[in-house]
Amino acid sequence: MAEQPQSVVAIYPGSFDPITNGHLDLIRRSSRLFDRLIVSILRNDSKQPLFSLSDRMEMLRDVAAGFPNVEVDCFEGLLVHYAQRRGARVVLRGIRAISDYEYELQMTHMNRRLNPEIETVFLMANDSYSFISSRLVKEVFRLGGDIKELVPASVLARMRERASS
Amino acid sequence: MAEQPQSVVAIYPGSFDPITNGHLDLIRRSSRLFDRLIVSILRNDSKQPLFSLSDRMEMLRDVAAGFPNVEVDCFEGLLVHYAQRRGARVVLRGIRAISDYEYELQMTHMNRRLNPEIETVFLMANDSYSFISSRLVKEVFRLGGDIKELVPASVLARMRERASS
Amino acid sequence: MAEQPQSVVAIYPGSFDPITNGHLDLIRRSSRLFDRLIVSILRNDSKQPLFSLSDRMEMLRDVAAGFPNVEVDCFEGLLVHYAQRRGARVVLRGIRAISDYEYELQMTHMNRRLNPEIETVFLMANDSYSFISSRLVKEVFRLGGDIKELVPASVLARMRERASS
Amino acid sequence: MAEQPQSVVAIYPGSFDPITNGHLDLIRRSSRLFDRLIVSILRNDSKQPLFSLSDRMEMLRDVAAGFPNVEVDCFEGLLVHYAQRRGARVVLRGIRAISDYEYELQMTHMNRRLNPEIETVFLMANDSYSFISSRLVKEVFRLGGDIKELVPASVLARMRERASS
Amino acid sequence: MAEQPQSVVAIYPGSFDPITNGHLDLIRRSSRLFDRLIVSILRNDSKQPLFSLSDRMEMLRDVAAGFPNVEVDCFEGLLVHYAQRRGARVVLRGIRAISDYEYELQMTHMNRRLNPEIETVFLMANDSYSFISSRLVKEVFRLGGDIKELVPASVLARMRERASS
Amino acid sequence: MAEQPQSVVAIYPGSFDPITNGHLDLIRRSSRLFDRLIVSILRNDSKQPLFSLSDRMEMLRDVAAGFPNVEVDCFEGLLVHYAQRRGARVVLRGIRAISDYEYELQMTHMNRRLNPEIETVFLMANDSYSFISSRLVKEVFRLGGDIKELVPASVLARMRERASS
Numbered sequence: 001m002a003e004q005p006q007s008v009v010a011i012y013p014g015s016f017d018p019i020t021n022g023h024l025d026l027i028r029r030s031s032r033l034f035d036r037l038i039v040s041i042l043r044n045d046s047k048q049p050l051f052s053l054s055d056r057m058e059m060l061r062d063v064a065a066g067f068p069n070v071e072v073d074c075f076e077g078l079l080v081h082y083a084q085r086r087g088a089r090v091v092l093r094g095i096r097a098i099s100d101y102e103y104e105l106q107m108t109h110m111n112r113r114l115n116p117e118i119e120t121v122f123l124m125a126n127d128s129y130s131f132i133s134s135r136l137v138k139e140v141f142r143l144g145g146d147i148k149e150l151v152p153a154s155v156l157a158r159m160r161e162r163a164s165s
Numbered sequence: 166m167a168e169q170p171q172s173v174v175a176i177y178p179g180s181f182d183p184i185t186n187g188h189l190d191l192i193r194r195s196s197r198l199f200d201r202l203i204v205s206i207l208r209n210d211s212k213q214p215l216f217s218l219s220d221r222m223e224m225l226r227d228v229a230a231g232f233p234n235v236e237v238d239c240f241e242g243l244l245v246h247y248a249q250r251r252g253a254r255v256v257l258r259g260i261r262a263i264s265d266y267e268y269e270l271q272m273t274h275m276n277r278r279l280n281p282e283i284e285t286v287f288l289m290a291n292d293s294y295s296f297i298s299s300r301l302v303k304e305v306f307r308l309g310g311d312i313k314e315l316v317p318a319s320v321l322a323r324m325r326e327r328a329s330s
Numbered sequence: 331m332a333e334q335p336q337s338v339v340a341i342y343p344g345s346f347d348p349i350t351n352g353h354l355d356l357i358r359r360s361s362r363l364f365d366r367l368i369v370s371i372l373r374n375d376s377k378q379p380l381f382s383l384s385d386r387m388e389m390l391r392d393v394a395a396g397f398p399n400v401e402v403d404c405f406e407g408l409l410v411h412y413a414q415r416r417g418a419r420v421v422l423r424g425i426r427a428i429s430d431y432e433y434e435l436q437m438t439h440m441n442r443r444l445n446p447e448i449e450t451v452f453l454m455a456n457d458s459y460s461f462i463s464s465r466l467v468k469e470v471f472r473l474g475g476d477i478k479e480l481v482p483a484s485v486l487a488r489m490r491e492r493a494s495s
Numbered sequence: 496m497a498e499q500p501q502s503v504v505a506i507y508p509g510s511f512d513p514i515t516n517g518h519l520d521l522i523r524r525s526s527r528l529f530d531r532l533i534v535s536i537l538r539n540d541s542k543q544p545l546f547s548l549s550d551r552m553e554m555l556r557d558v559a560a561g562f563p564n565v566e567v568d569c570f571e572g573l574l575v576h577y578a579q580r581r582g583a584r585v586v587l588r589g590i591r592a593i594s595d596y597e598y599e600l601q602m603t604h605m606n607r608r609l610n611p612e613i614e615t616v617f618l619m620a621n622d623s624y625s626f627i628s629s630r631l632v633k634e635v636f637r638l639g640g641d642i643k644e645l646v647p648a649s650v651l652a653r654m655r656e657r658a659s660s
Numbered sequence: 661m662a663e664q665p666q667s668v669v670a671i672y673p674g675s676f677d678p679i680t681n682g683h684l685d686l687i688r689r690s691s692r693l694f695d696r697l698i699v700s701i702l703r704n705d706s707k708q709p710l711f712s713l714s715d716r717m718e719m720l721r722d723v724a725a726g727f728p729n730v731e732v733d734c735f736e737g738l739l740v741h742y743a744q745r746r747g748a749r750v751v752l753r754g755i756r757a758i759s760d761y762e763y764e765l766q767m768t769h770m771n772r773r774l775n776p777e778i779e780t781v782f783l784m785a786n787d788s789y790s791f792i793s794s795r796l797v798k799e800v801f802r803l804g805g806d807i808k809e810l811v812p813a814s815v816l817a818r819m820r821e822r823a824s825s
Numbered sequence: 826m827a828e829q830p831q832s833v834v835a836i837y838p839g840s841f842d843p844i845t846n847g848h849l850d851l852i853r854r855s856s857r858l859f860d861r862l863i864v865s866i867l868r869n870d871s872k873q874p875l876f877s878l879s880d881r882m883e884m885l886r887d888v889a890a891g892f893p894n895v896e897v898d899c900f901e902g903l904l905v906h907y908a909q910r911r912g913a914r915v916v917l918r919g920i921r922a923i924s925d926y927e928y929e930l931q932m933t934h935m936n937r938r939l940n941p942e943i944e945t946v947f948l949m950a951n952d953s954y955s956f957i958s959s960r961l962v963k964e965v966f967r968l969g970g971d972i973k974e975l976v977p978a979s980v981l982a983r984m985r986e987r988a989s990s
Contacts, residue, residue: 008198029284033173033255078473090198095287096766106426108289109461114475119194122260122287124273127952131769143738145774243968261601271921274956279970292457296604308573310609338528359614363503363585408803420528425617436756438619439791444805449524452590452617454603591931622787626934638903640939668858689944693833693915750858755947768949779854782920782947784933 010034010090010121011083013042013075016056017049018155020137022129024063026094030123031067038086039064041074050138055158062154080115091118096125096133175199175255175286176248178207178240181221182214183320185302187294189228191259194288196232203251204229206239215303220323227319245280256283261290261298340364340420340451341413343372343405346386347379348485350467352459354393356424360453361397368416369394371404380468385488392484410445421448426455426463505529505585505616506578508537508570511551512544513650515632517624519558521589525618526562533581534559536569545633550653557649575610586613591620591628670694670750670781671743673702673735676716677709678815680797682789684723686754690783691727698746699724701734710798715818722814740775751778756785756793835859835915835946836908838867838900841881842874843980845962847954849888851919855948856892863911864889866899875963880983887979905940916943921950921958 010030016023016039031037041056049056053074060072075082083091091111093104108120132150141147141159148156175195181188181204196202206221216224218239225237240247248256256276258269273285289295297315306312306324313321340360346353346369361367371386379386383404390402405412413421421441423434438450462480471477471489478486505525511518511534526532536551546554548569555567570577578586586606588599603615619625627645636642636654643651670690676683676699691697701716711719713734720732735742743751751771753764768780784790792810801807801819808816835855841848841864856862866881874881878899885897900907908916916936918929933945949955957975966972966984973981 033284033286078470078475081474105289106461106463106466109292110466110470112291113461113479114470119198119288121198122289123284124270124287126277127274127955130952131766131773133766136766136770140738140770140774144741145738149773243965243970246969271956271958271961275961275965278956278974279965292460295457296601296608298601301601301605305573305605305609309576310573314608363614363616408800408805411804435619436791436793436796439622440796440800442621443791443809444800449528449618451528452619453614454600454617456607457604622790625787626931626938628931631931631935635903635935635939639906640903644938693944693946765949769952772951779858779948781858782949783944784930784947786937787934 007035008090009036009038009086009088010092011079011086011088012037012039012092013079013082014039015044015047015049015134016041016060017051017134018056018137018151018159019059019063020129020132020134020151020155021149022094022096022125022132024152025126025129026092026123027064027067027070030092031070034090034092035069037067037070037092038088039070039072040082041072042079043074043076050162051158059152059155059158063152078114080111080118083118084115089117089119091120093120093122094125095122096130172200173255174201174203174251174253175257176244176251176253177202177204177257178244179204180209180212180214180299181206181225182216182299183221183302183316183324184224184228185294185297185299185316185320186314187259187261187290187297189317190291190294191257191288192229192232192235195257196235199255199257200234202232202235202257203238203253204235205237205247207244208239208241215327216323224317224320224323228317243279245276245283248283249280254282254284256285258285258287259290260287261295337365338420339366339368339416339418340422341409341416341418342367342369342422343409344369345374345377345379345464346371346390347381347464348386348467348481348489349389349393350459350462350464350481350485351479352424352426352455352462354482355456355459356422356453357394357397357400360422361400364420364422365399367397367400367422368418369400369402370412371402372409373404373406380492381488389482389485389488393482408444410441410448413448414445419447419449421450423450423452424455425452426460502530503585504531504533504581504583505587506574506581506583507532507534507587508574509534510539510542510544510629511536511555512546512629513551513632513646513654514554514558515624515627515629515646515650516644517589517591517620517627519647520621520624521587521618522559522562522565525587526565529585529587530564532562532565532587533583534565534567535577536567537574538569538571545657546653554647554650554653558647573609575606575613578613579610584612584614586615588615588617589620590617591625667695668750669696669698669746669748670752671739671746671748672697672699672752673739673742674699675704675707675709675794676701676720677711677794678716678797678811678819679719679723680789680792680794680811680815681809682754682756682785682792684812685786685789686752686783687724687727687730690752691730694750694752695729697727697730697752698733698748699730700732700742702739703734703736710822711818719812719815719818723812738774740771740778743778744775749777749779751780753780753782754785755782756790832860833915834861834863834911834913835917836863836865836904836911836913837917838865838904838907840869840872840874840959841866841885842876842959843881843962843976843984844884844888845954845957845959845976845980846974847919847921847950847957849977850951850954851917851948852889852892852895855917856895859915859917860894862892862895862917863913864895864897865907866897867904868899868901875987876983884977884980884983888977903939905936905943908943909940914942914944916945918945918947919950920947921955 027039039060041053043053057072064070064072095104111120137147137150192204204225206218208218222237229235229237260269276285302312302315357369369390371383373383387402394400394402425434441450467477467480522534534555538548552567552569559565559567590599606615632642632645687699699720701713703713717732724730724732755764771780797807797810852864864885868878882897889895889897920929936945962972962975
């Protein structure tokens with residue numbers, strides 16, 4: 001009945017539009033906990049992203065380059081189906097606020113019902129990053145605010161590039 | 166800067182007075198995620214437990230026996246100091262409710278400040294167990310309610326034994 | 331000043347797009363508490379439903395057939411006006427999460443101000459159904475997930491029909 | 496499978512130490528919803544009440560006198576056992592705040608597991624009473640604050656009597 | 661290091677589409693706390709307001725007329741930049757519910773990062789107004805409900821005017 | 826009807842057992858907003874403090890020395906009575922978490938009922954201090970953890986003194 005872990009693969013799913021320093025902190029911290037971490041962009045045709053899928057994957061690969069056990073990928077369809085295809089036992093989520101928590105709770109129960117073998121694991125955002133979301137970063141930037149402490153340098157460069165084009 | 170996990174040890178701390186089916190579910194699920202799991206009783210002299218430390222360790226060992234990578238232990242003092250002594254990189258916590266979440270958030274930030282190398286990881290209670298706490302189990306039992314679906318059989322036996330003595 | 335209940339009519343309003351097993355559980359449980367229960371679909375022209383009003387009423391009638399004191403209806407305009415027209419003293423609501431609770435709290439205070447004679451009564455979702463919402467059911471189905479434990483069989487049949495047409 | 500309500504009995508349990516205007520509002524509102532309402536004091540030997548059980552029952556009877564279908568009682572042991580003995584199908588609870596809600600959620604799930612036939616039904620406190628609790632009323636009174644809008648007149652008289660004795 | 665307040669200017673930002681009695685209560689209460697209060701409409705081109713900016717400013721000026729130290733204004737761009745331009749040290753926010761609180765917490769941390777000199781100060785809505793929001797007022801009015809206790813008389817007149825035109 | 830502020834006095838009440846860097850941050854920030862700030866220790870005989878009232882006042886005076894418009898005091902009885910005696914129009918509170926918020930909400934409504942002229946004003950804890958409470962600081966210190974970033978130097982000195990005596 002007991003089953004020891006051999007090589008644990010974790011998936012960190014998200015939109016990453018764009019990746020923030022909060023995401024980067026979570027990647028750094030969780031890469032130390034699991035044998036392999038797949039940071040994977042959910043393709044969601046109903047949302048209009050700021051950055052194209054290929055731009056987002058490139059930005060993720062930039063920041064993931066320093067972590068040998070981190071891979072960047074994208075997926076469509078149900079997360080639990082994708083996790084199964086990739087042999088992942090863990091889905092990783094960051095929580096910042098109570099409302100995050102509630103949504104995550106509902107999704108976790110649903111995913112557990114869909115596949116009880118896949119475990120959702122939560123890490124809490126570092127207090128310096130708990131107020132950062134991709135949406136807020138984009139809004140502050142659009143209104144002329146300074147975001148250089150909120151996103152990796154490569155993301156800032158791309159945002160400036162887009163804004164000036 | 167990047168550091169790959171070799172053997173990840175996780176600590177699951179608690180009072181376990183007594184262990185419930187909710188705790189057992191968390192042990193089962195998390196034993197599959199980490200190389201080694203130490204379920205460890207916090208010795209807290211200011212609380213008056215129902216079961217002695219040695220009784221609680223015995224009950225934990227009973228239920229942990231089926232999991233080869235799970236060890237039972239106890240500790241005093243700061244959790245982060247204990248984790249460091251045991252070479253553990255992960256502290257494991259279950260969350261059931263928003264108020265749990267708030268308390269855990271505060272402790273997580275404090276522990277991170279005390280030792281940023283130790284990561285707190287959260288698993289959400291299974292919906293069938295989310296209403297079970299050691300405190301509530303003891304109260305229902307004391308008032309004559311049936312708790313046989315709420316605790317392992319060995320714990321039920323001990324509770325009956327105590328009540329009849 | 332005191333007024334004894336004679337025949338208490340309760341309204342359970344919602345979109346029911348489509349009805350889920352969580353809704354069905356609430357209908358079953360509340361039909362035992364009140365003399366008459368009216369399950370009533372709110373016609374909301376600003377929302378684009380998956381199923382037409384007549385389809386939703388048909389699905390509701392299917393599942394309500396087994397309950398002699400349950401009636402299916404629809405309404406437009408303010409809920410408190412509708413309740414008054416139907417001679418209902420109770421509005422019934424299910425709660426699953428804190429965010430539900432907050433929204434319901436605001437609506438309850440508003441409805442009380444609009445008509446203090448009408449009482450909003452809450453039942454908590456059964457833990458097995460607390461993660462099910464119509465929105466989530468539709469999303470899981472669209473992404474190819476299995477929803478047969480989440481909705482009544484008649485609803486599943488209709489969803490498959492729509493998907494294949 | 497369906498079962499129509501005949502005569503629905505509801506229990507409103509609590510400490511009522513002392514009864515406040517918030518409790519009274521809930522009694523008034525719920526007496527209109529159920530055929531019979533039993534307001535029942537939980538005897539809890541581990542808590543040190545301000546008023547004796549017989550004093551609290553007398554104060555409750557004073558305020559309940561105006562409601563022909565309301566009875567005052569007290570009980571020991573598990574609430575669901577008591578409800579069953581009294582033929583009650585409903586347990587009535589007031590909610591004021593999120594933290595109330597959380598505690599009530601846990602108790603509701605536990606009670607449902609202990610006896611699925613007994614339904615817990617929630618009413619939200621009126622906004623004028625949402626900040627009133629027995630504990631806070633006692634504290635404000637002890638510190639010399641004016642509580643005459645917070646408790647029934649008969650309760651105020653008794654509190655003054657106690658304070659001057 | 662210490663710096664005494666000379667003349668403290670506070671900004672109360674919002675959409676005010678339309679101003680409600682809840683907003684008015686907050687203006688009245690906070691005008692007593694700060695030397696000067698600027699009630700300022702955020703111009704947000706992505707939202708489709710019911711009332712035009714000039715209509716909203718006129719309605720605000722109507723209700724602000726009775727307060728000599730209250731000024732009405734509007735702004736675009738980042739709130740902290742606007743506050744700095746206006747020499748304001750305080751941003752004032754009302755909180756009604758937990759979800760308000762969460763959003764406000766995130767914005768407060770972001771604004772503090774953007775300009776630590778500007779302080780966000782919170783007042784809690786009066787319990788009689790805690791369920792009133794501009795959105796809900798508009799919805800109740802559209803569905804034929806009575807809103808005369810929810811908005812100033814001048815706002816009610818304008819809403820009726822619009823509805824009949 | 827309108828009344829302009831002349832000189833606004835604010836009270837910041839608490840136990841301050843001991844004062845933490847989170848308290849100090851709030852004193853610094855709010856001293857800039859009001860003409861005069863009274864930091865006042867609530868004498869509560871039912872709580873067993875770690876430091877005596879005179880020790881706590883001395884520690885507060887140490888840290889308040891740098892702020893010319895901050896005074897240290899203590900009080901018994903109802904806060905609103907004390908505020909009235911001191912001519913204070915504002916009660917200042919820090920909020921860190923949702924549960925703080927709930928408790929504060931209840932107290933605010935009660936205080937408003939007791940004296941509607943006194944306004945409770947909230948500031949959110951800085952994210953670096955949101956996890957610090959006097960209780961947690963004492964616990965970490967007792968268990969041998971390092972608290973030098975959590976309290977003012979003068980408080981740390983006194984805590985060490987007490988521990989070694």
